Amino acid sequence: xxxxxxxxxxxxxxxxxxxxxxxxxxxxxxxxxxxxxxxxxxxxxxxxxxxxxxxxxxxxxxxxxxxxxxxxxxxxxxxxxxxxxxxxxxxxxxxxxxxxxxxxxxxxxxxxxxxxx
Numbered sequence: 001x002x003x004x005x006x007x008x009x010x011x012x013x014x015x016x017x018x019x020x021x022x023x024x025x026x027x028x029x030x031x032x033x034x035x036x037x038x039x040x041x042x043x044x045x046x047x048x049x050x051x052x053x054x055x056x057x058x059x060x061x062x063x064x065x066x067x068x069x070x071x072x073x074x075x076x077x078x079x080x081x082x083x084x085x086x087x088x089x090x091x092x093x094x095x096x097x098x099x100x101x102x103x104x105x106x107x108x109x110x111x112x113x114x115x116x117x
Contacts, residue, residue, distance in 0.1 A: 054112070059083045065100065087102060
């Protein structure tokens with residue numbers, strides 16, 4: 001399913017590289033994304049240490065990585081393999097790979113249903 005509904009030049013179709021990560025980050029500067037991320041930031045507590053976060057259909061992990069930066073243990077679920085790889089690259093650049101788990105899938109598995117987030 002990875003990238004199946006996206007245009008040919010969409011970042012989910014490209015092999016995750018530092019250049020694709022840079023393209024994804026530049027995309028976050030678009031007005032819609034700035035607004036979305038701004039609202040997200042205002043809703044987040046300043047400290048998420050000791051909390052577990054589930055980011056379902058979180059794409060390349062912008063919000064998941066932000067929660068990890070604030071101390072949460074984060075599980076990111078997405079159907080797009082390239083998005084998850086890009087999320088791991090983003091987490092690496094931010095120094096939070098130890099707090100990010102990625103799960104490929106289009107639905108919440110029984111294992112995830114048993115966990116507390």
